[in-house]
Amino acid sequence: MGDQVVFTTATSPSKDVAKRDYAPFFSAHADPHAFDKAFETMKPVFGSFQNEWGHGRMVLLPGRDRAGRAYCFGASVSVDAIEAELNKTLRHSIYLGMGFLLIGMLVSFLVSNTLAQPIVRLTGIADEIARGKMGQPIGTKGPAEILSLGRSLAAMDRSIRQTIGELESDREKLRLLSGALEAAANAVFITDKEGMIVWVNTAFTTFTGYSATEAIGKRPNLLRSGKQDHEFYKKLWETILNGEVWCSEIINRRKEGSLYPEEITITPMKDSRGEITHFIAVTQDITERKQARETLEQRVAERTEELRRSEEQYRMLFEASRDAIITTDSEGNSLDCNRAAVEMFGFADKRTLLALGPGGLSPEFQPDGRTSREAFAEVLSQLRDKGSLFVEWQHQRADGTSFPVEVALSLFHVAGQPILHGMLRDITERKRAEAVVLQNMARAEELARLKSRFVSMASHELRTPLANIMLACELLKNFGNEIPAERSRSVLSGLVTGVSSMVRTLDDLLLAGKIEEGKLPFTPVPFALLDFLDRRCKEVQPELPSRIEIAFHDAGLNVAADERLLGHILQNFLENALKYSPAGTKVELGVEVGADSLTLSVLDRGIGVPEAERKFLFEAFSRASNVGDKPGSGLGLFIAQKCAQAHGGRLRYTPQPDGSIFAVTIPATTTGWAPAH
Amino acid sequence: MTIRNKLILSIGSIVIAIIAVYTGASYLAQRHLLLQALDEKLLCSVENLQGGLPVDYHDRIVNSGSVSPEE
Numbered sequence: 001m002g003d004q005v006v007f008t009t010a011t012s013p014s015k016d017v018a019k020r021d022y023a024p025f026f027s028a029h030a031d032p033h034a035f036d037k038a039f040e041t042m043k044p045v046f047g048s049f050q051n052e053w054g055h056g057r058m059v060l061l062p063g064r065d066r067a068g069r070a071y072c073f074g075a076s077v078s079v080d081a082i083e084a085e086l087n088k089t090l091r092h093s094i095y096l097g098m099g100f101l102l103i104g105m106l107v108s109f110l111v112s113n114t115l116a117q118p119i120v121r122l123t124g125i126a127d128e129i130a131r132g133k134m135g136q137p138i139g140t141k142g143p144a145e146i147l148s149l150g151r152s153l154a155a156m157d158r159s160i161r162q163t164i165g166e167l168e169s170d171r172e173k174l175r176l177l178s179g180a181l182e183a184a185a186n187a188v189f190i191t192d193k194e195g196m197i198v199w200v201n202t203a204f205t206t207f208t209g210y211s212a213t214e215a216i217g218k219r220p221n222l223l224r225s226g227k228q229d230h231e232f233y234k235k236l237w238e239t240i241l242n243g244e245v246w247c248s249e250i251i252n253r254r255k256e257g258s259l260y261p262e263e264i265t266i267t268p269m270k271d272s273r274g275e276i277t278h279f280i281a282v283t284q285d286i287t288e289r290k291q292a293r294e295t296l297e298q299r300v301a302e303r304t305e306e307l308r309r310s311e312e313q314y315r316m317l318f319e320a321s322r323d324a325i326i327t328t329d330s331e332g333n334s335l336d337c338n339r340a341a342v343e344m345f346g347f348a349d350k351r352t353l354l355a356l357g358p359g360g361l362s363p364e365f366q367p368d369g370r371t372s373r374e375a376f377a378e379v380l381s382q383l384r385d386k387g388s389l390f391v392e393w394q395h396q397r398a399d400g401t402s403f404p405v406e407v408a409l410s411l412f413h414v415a416g417q418p419i420l421h422g423m424l425r426d427i428t429e430r431k432r433a434e435a436v437v438l439q440n441m442a443r444a445e446e447l448a449r450l451k452s453r454f455v456s457m458a459s460h461e462l463r464t465p466l467a468n469i470m471l472a473c474e475l476l477k478n479f480g481n482e483i484p485a486e487r488s489r490s491v492l493s494g495l496v497t498g499v500s501s502m503v504r505t506l507d508d509l510l511l512a513g514k515i516e517e518g519k520l521p522f523t524p525v526p527f528a529l530l531d532f533l534d535r536r537c538k539e540v541q542p543e544l545p546s547r548i549e550i551a552f553h554d555a556g557l558n559v560a561a562d563e564r565l566l567g568h569i570l571q572n573f574l575e576n577a578l579k580y581s582p583a584g585t586k587v588e589l590g591v592e593v594g595a596d597s598l599t600l601s602v603l604d605r606g607i608g609v610p611e612a613e614r615k616f617l618f619e620a621f622s623r624a625s626n627v628g629d630k631p632g633s634g635l636g637l638f639i640a641q642k643c644a645q646a647h648g649g650r651l652r653y654t655p656q657p658d659g660s661i662f663a664v665t666i667p668a669t670t671t672g673w674a675p676a677h
Numbered sequence: 678m679t680i681r682n683k684l685i686l687s688i689g690s691i692v693i694a695i696i697a698v699y700t701g702a703s704y705l706a707q708r709h710l711l712l713q714a715l716d717e718k719l720l721c722s723v724e725n726l727q728g729g730l731p732v733d734y735h736d737r738i739v740n741s742g743s744v745s746p747e748e
Contacts, residue, residue, distance in 0.1 A: 044723075046716050057712065059719040061727060065735040073730075075723040082711045090704045097696035104692025105685070112684030119680060 038062040039070055054078055118142035122153055129153075134161045187262075187283045190269075193276055195219050207262075207285055209255030220281070225253040240268050240279055249286065261286050324405075324424040329417065332359060332376055344405075344426055346398040363396045367404075383411045383420070392427070404431050453621030453634060454509075462505060464631070465498035472498070501631070508635040511568075512620060515642040522646045524668075526560040529598075533589065536567050540574040547584070548574060552591035559598055559668045565643035566666070569651075570600055572636040573662045577604035579630055581659070590663075597649075601663035608660045609653065617653055640664070 038045040038060045045060045058076040125136045138150045187204040239246045246266040262283045269278040324341035334354045347353040362372035388410040408423040472495045537548045577587040585605040592599040616622040618641040621634040649666030
């Protein structure tokens with residue numbers, strides 16, 4: 001057949017396709033079913049064959065002749081050339097594929113090396129770490145995952161080194177703790193959660209007599225003495241299984257049978273999850289401590305009894321004291337008091353007194369003007385410095401009356417709290433006696449002062465006229481016949497003046513004596529006021545022209561008073577006014593008649609009275625410092641004051657810019673005597 | 678087996694598979710194209726010859742001598 005196309009056509013000898021009697025050509029190298037398919041579809045049917053006819057390609061084209069009979073026209077051609085071409089192409093492809101395969105294998109080798117090398121290196125480092133060689137340098141080349149793995153490995157290396165360091169430290173601590181526990185004087189044993197002893201120290205063996213071999217694996221109840229009941233152990237286990245520490249005293253039994261008290265502390269040990277894994281028990285033999293405690297308790301009991309007796313004695317003394325005793329806190333709240341205090345303050349019972357708050361036993365103010373609170377604060381301050389002190393205090397009774405007390409205060413502390421202990425003594429009588437003594441002392445001082453003034457006055461007011469009289473008498477005795485008559489009269493007049501001055505001074509002294517003795521005569525009678533004033537003025541200044549101006553002209557007005565005493569007052573006023581005023585100045589006598597009072601006032605232009613000495617103005621023998629050498633006994637205003645007081649009136653001194661006003665006001669009426677109440 | 682060998686084996690297997698699939702597919706496609714061209718050639722030839730046959734050709738052909746070599 002070669003590469004030529006071979007054509008054939010055939011009709012079955014029977015000319016009937018249904019009989020399938022085809023030509024051998026078709027049977028030889030065609031698909032046995034190709035005819036059927038061609039005639040069924042009446043379309044070309046392609047097929048291949050490889051047999052004695054060779055290897056070819058065939059086509060069957062169905063058709064019909066002019067008689068309508070079906071026939072099939074076929075053609076075939078050899079495919080050897082095509083196969084050869086295909087095989088050649090296939091070989092080329094295989095060669096090319098093998099080339100690509102070699103390249104692929106090379107690439108895969110390179111890629112594998114690139115990927116695996118860092119992993120291999122890291123694996124080597126991990127192996128080194130596993131062998132304990134820490135701190136290997138870890139490179140930073142490779143893919144991101146490898147770099148991340150390297151960083152993780154480095155972090156793991158650091159973490160392992162840190163953990164190893166901590167473990168080394170912990171191991172050292174553990175060694176120390178283990179050694180400490182082993183060497184501890186206290187017996188220590190450790191049990192697991194079920195209560196099985198897993199470790200004991202040497203002291204345990206010493207105390208109990210059980211060796212470690214004997215104790216380990218057994219329960220702590222091998223020490224049980226039977227002195228504690230079931231409830232005790234039940235509570236113990238409940239406590240430690242709840243994770244709490246159990247601490248108590250317990251009586252256990254040694255291996256040889258003797259009992260001993262010990263203090264045991266059982267502490268649950270927990271793992272990182274908080275689960276109890278072990279219990280550690282630390283025990284201490286407290287035999288000696290118990291004996292010491294019993295001894296101490298006995299001593300405490302004895303001491304307590306002593307204290308009770310002491311307290312009883314103190315309470316007896318406290319209650320039996322005649323002085324009031326009160327204890328307070330630092331705020332002044334009363335804490336305790338005795339019976340005398342209740343009686344002193346006038347309360348019905350102790351409870352009422354103690355119920356009073358701070359300041360309830362004191363008036364609002366103390367005699368020095370301070371409030372009781374301020375004074376108490378100051379006393380407390382001093383007490384803190386000194387510890388104890390005596391003070392005088394003004395207290396207040398239940399009925400509100402005040403009374404002075406002397407307080408012996410002590411400060412002490414009870415349980416850290418300051419306590420004030422005060423012993424109070426009512427000093428009302430003593431104060432009264434002191435007042436009398438002080439009054440007497442003042443009186444004595446006054447008398448001494450009066451005596452001093454009297455001596456001074458007498459030495460001056462009596463000696464001066466006496467000296468003049470003596471001089472005049474000597475003059476008359478020695479030269480009486482030789483001196484002229486006029487001169488003799490002048491000397492005699494001087495004698496009379498001196499004697500009169502002495503008489504007046506003595507009269508004043510006598511009157512002052514009567515006043516001191518309360519024997520001043522007082523006889524009020526009605527008299528004509530203007531006539532009275534006129535006479536007194538002329539007695540004081542008989543010579544003319546008179547320096548005294550009377551501002552009163554009612555000749556018909558009568559008043560009722562002691563004319564002699566009133567005259568003494570007025571005479572004193574006028575004499576002083578004339579004596580201490582410059583010569584030639586006027587002295588005004590004023591009169592003011594009220595409905596039931598009479599006021600006589602004298603205005604002068606004199607030297608006045610220094611302000612500091614005005615309070616002594618009406619005292620006996622008192623003379624102002626600015627009087628100079630003016631004569632005077634210092635009794636005039638004292639007597640005038642007493643005379644005014646005898647009327648129920650008083651004197652008044654009013655300083656003026658250029659002088660003074662002395663006035664007396666007495667109760668008097670124009671119809672009769674009206675004594676003041 | 679090391680990871681490197683695994684990688685080499687895996688990548689090599691993938692390369693071999695890809696080359697084999699590609700080569701096979703390429704061969705089959707080439708063969709299909711050649712056969713398709715041959716089939717078109719055969720069909721064209723057959724159709725041309727079929728149209729040139731005498732109308733009694735099938736009546737005459739009853740054995741191997743019914744058609745002369747010249748015809």
